[in-house]
Amino acid sequence: MKSKVYLILFFIAFSFNISFAQETIKAMFYNLLNFPLQQPASSILNELELILDNYQPDLFMVCKLNNLGGATMVLNMMQHGINVNYEMANFVLNTSDYTISDQNDLQNLIFFDNTKFSLESQTEVTTIYRDFNHYVLKLNTVNQNTNPILLNVIVAHLKASSGTANAAIHNQMAQDLTTYLSTFSSSEYFLFGVDFNFYTSSEAGFQEFLNTNNNITFIDPANRIGSWHNNSNYVDVFSQSTRTTTSLGGAAGGFDDRFDFILTSENMQNNPELEFENGSYKVFGNNANTNCYNNAINSADCAGDDYNFTIRNALHNFSDHLPVTINITTIENLLSVDEFVENTTTFEILGTNIIQNKLKIKANRKPTFANYVSIYNPLGQIVEIVSINENEELIINTSSYSNRMYYVAINGVNVKPLKFVKVN
Known part of the structure; x- marks a missing residue:
């Protein structure tokens, strides 16, 4: 009798594991600090390769990319050095700043593993200052013809600097995006990779994205909402600045701000069809060492178990920001592809x-x-x-x-x- 009970329990456990098997997708957002114009591209591309080879994202969202040449350099490096299956969305120039400065050298883009995703569409959402770039990716699942899963990806870079005038621009940009998103169903999945340049979560623009009255309400998977500027209590989610020197460009104030985020739509919480993995949100290169406050990311004060000096030094040399990462999971099976020969x-x-x-x-x-x-x-x-x-x-x-x-x-x-x- 006992053997029958054990056998039944075995099949129940086996069925449970099959039903809740998960596929994992790794996403990264990174401010590329005016690549390739800030520094000689040939001298820092190896640093980016080291970073990406270590994490190997399935979805790589970027801002502050200067031009098509830089995008092509990144794609070629990723294809030849990391994974031949990477491709990128169509490169488009920012248009929102034409009436302000016509600077037009700060672009957004995504790169993705085409065995995991296919690009269905892309749209530029104009604002009073910079475009939001909206990409629709379809997961390459076994059941994609009968049950397609679409992931909407928003990439953005809000205006820098603090003060009342800049906060007003932030808020207007946020409202421009939420107005655009008001035409979408609340059941759609959204991932938002962004350099917010917010100094506190109380700023009106940040609260606009969290507004539960919106069709698409965003949440912070890290659950670290607060006043993070110059507040060492938030060092675990700081992403800027990696530097204390001005010689490499960018900000040089040391580690003291949370500017870079990956937000998700609230329906990606505890939703087995497509959800973020609890505890997977990380600032890549951040060892959550409180001694790192106001220091350079490659200093001994920023050491820890998660990210060694080699990685932190590459991050320091490439950009004044750190990437942020998150895992997305689905119970749907992705199409299998041939593995690399060892x-x-x-x-x-x-x-x-x-x-x-x-x-x-x-x-x-x-x-x-x-x-x-x-x-x-x-x-x-x-x-x-x-x-x-x-x-x-x-x-x-x-x-x-x-x-x-x-x-x-x-x-x-x-x-x-x-x-x-x-x-x-």
């Missing part, structure tokens, strides 16, 4: 990947359509194409290469690219 079995660098004059690569020629490897620079430009020989070992002369990082891809095989650094 480098150790098919494709590998022999010896160190710090190269002076010779690069040695082992490249399995089987299947036979793998006939050559291509070497790319960080901009995605082909530097050299080398045929694979019968011995499966290549020796490539790199003496004429510039000192920088490179990628090696093998044609016709789904293998993650290799990386090497050329030095004197």
Whole structure:
């Protein structure tokens, strides 16, 4: 009798696990600090690659991107250095500031893994100052034809600086967006990646987004609402400034503000079809160390268990903001894709990947359509194409290469690219 009971309990437990299996989507929002115009792009793109390779977002939302050239550089780096399945939405210029300054070099954009999402549409929501960019992504689920799940993604960058006049602009921009969203059903899912430039949650513009009378009401998944400016009690959600030096550009006041957010629509809380994972909201690079207050993110005062010096130093060098991240889950199954072939079995660098004059690569020629490897620079430009020989070992002369990082891809095989650094 006991064995039958145990068997029934086993099948109940098994059924429960099947019913509530989850797929996880990793999202990141990042202020790119005038990329690529702020600093020489070739010198800091490696820092961004280190950051993205460490987190590997499925959805990467950005603001303060200058131009199409910069967007293409980021995409090429992500495809060749991290995941060949990344693509980006259509790059469009901001139009809202035409009547104010015509500065027009602060753009928003998203990059995404096309095995997880397809881009259904995109819209520019104009305001009195800067555009909000609205993207509609469809999850690539097994049941997408009969039960499509759409994720609305809003990316924005509100005007900087404090004071009454700027607060009024913030509030008007917020109202422009909520007016636009008033045409949407409250059942739709929204993710909002934004550099708010709010110094406190009591500011009218922030409260406008949280207004429960709106069709789309946003919530803070971190649940850290308050007056965060220069308040070390909120150090765990601080995202700016990473720096105490003016030499790299951007703000130099040290770690003292929560400007960067990912908000969600309130229906993404405790909703198994699409919801944020409780406890997953993080400021990437922030070790929640109270000693970090007013210090540079790469200093010993900001050390901790979650983010080591290498990551924090890359964040410090790339931008005066930290990215924010969150996990989104669904009980729907995503379409499966072929995994990368492991480098150790098919494709590998022999010896160190710090190269002076010779690069040695082992490249399995089987299947036979793998006939050559291509070497790319960080901009995605082909530097050299080398045929694979019968011995499966290549020796490539790199003496004429510039000192920088490179990628090696093998044609016709789904293998993650290799990386090497050329030095004197």
